[in-house]
Amino acid sequence: MHEVQKQYKALTELAKTTELRSSAVADQLAHLCSEAAKFAEELTIEEVNSKVSGKRYGVLRRAADGKRSRPINLDRYDAKLAEEFLDTRGLADIEDLKTDERGCLLYSMVMSFCAANDILKSGDQKSPGTFFEIFVGHLFSAKYELDPMKHIQVLNLDADSKLPTDFIFDLGPEKSKIHLPIKLSTRERVVQVWAHQRVLDGVFGTERFKGVLVILAETNYQGKDNSVVEVCLPKQWAVYQMFIARMFRVYYLDVPDKYRELGKLYPFIQVRDFADFFDEADKIVGPPETL
């Protein structure tokens, strides 16, 4: 087993027994991402034909067997920088950086592991998903100094019912609670996010939970012409925001421009860079702004 996979295994075991917000989880995430970045640095990056306006994409390629990784946004990715930052500072220091630099570093950390895992283990979507959930879950937990729940009791007159959910942060009666789904990409499955928000609204009162969706990217590699596209369904998102529930924020590590535009028109879905979260974390759980 490669060192990256060993460290991934150690992370998942640690996350089962230790608080997600703990510095032990931060250190293990840093160690894993640093190892993955080292592995990634030794591979060639091949630029591919980007069909996404204004963005350059590439894939990691292992010469020995020709295996390639998922698409990587070349303007955001710097494995060396991520490795140095993690080795000399640590995940907690990400907050001290300027928002732009923070965004690139977070993207590089996450993508180092995902791309390394693509090469090391064929057809494995589960590990990158679990890793990303722990990565984002840790950053939220550390920021709010509180671990999330993964089940929630649903009020039911005749029977007990526990609804499995995405991460839920309950910051007490004076703050908004947070409903935090975390996805590598969404496509047609995204309606689940709005549906779960709708259930929480129905059970606990509208917008008692602020819905915050965190997504890695919407890129798709097409083998036939060695190209990368972004798969976006902005009109469907608008319909969900109008008729199912309201999501408060959608954060991407690699924001599709088509979704960023959604913030400008009704129903005003606020799609932003995940780096922005650290600057507005208090606003998310604070009282609504008055007019």
Next chain:
Amino acid sequence: MHEVQKQYKALTELAKTTELRSSAVADQLAHLCSEAAKFAEELTIEEVNSKVSGKRYGVLRRAADGKRSRPINLDRYDAKLAEEFLDTRGLADIEDLKTDERGCLLYSMVMSFCAANDILKSGDQKSPGTFFEIFVGHLFSAKYELDPMKHIQVLNLDADSKLPTDFIFDLGPEKSKIHLPIKLSTRERVVQVWAHQRVLDGVFGTERFKGVLVILAETNYQGKDNSVVEVCLPKQWAVYQMFIARMFRVYYLDVPDKYRELGKLYPFIQVRDFADFFDEADKIVGPPETL
């Protein structure tokens, strides 16, 4: 290419150019299922360890390479009967049968193709899904003498928006319209069905569309002990029915008992055998019953 696959291809091409309710589609469905049943009859059925109380399951096995099909409910399956019925009568005559017999025949037709395709083409989930959508879509279309739509215009003050949906039947102002999602199985993806119903309720008025979900089965084969389980999430379904939208009917070709029970308690999700549809088709689109 095997004859079953040729006939499947012919069906998908026919469905693109011909009305779904046409007798041409009925004939091609009958021809395909009959060919699949012939193929299935030549294979061995191996009983497996059923962990589903009160139901016996088996798989088709091809001796030459050991390939196996998805689980088959042995008490409902009779490929020979399906083949004879299709060769001597036809799909339209299914209505004339008693409900029990009709249920077994429909199950045998659908399962013959799905199981045959499992053996003939490894890892192909798309063909059984497409086949099942055409099969059920045809039976609904023929019953209501009307072809379904697959897109619907969503009212939007500032912009045009077309929402891709499952099948929609618009029977005019004096009848309920039908929202018809069709799935081989559901698992955690099922929340999509309630979410889409919610959008239709929001856009066009609550329960203007009757939600009718048709599912093949919820069985899962487990290699480790050669067993079959049913994967059911009845408490989650109840939460969706309470807080997202109301589905009017859920029909199965192989009903899980845990879901059938849902009809007895609030929120009263009516889960029935798909054979029942033919007896209550008028009720689905008729006015609500008075107290």
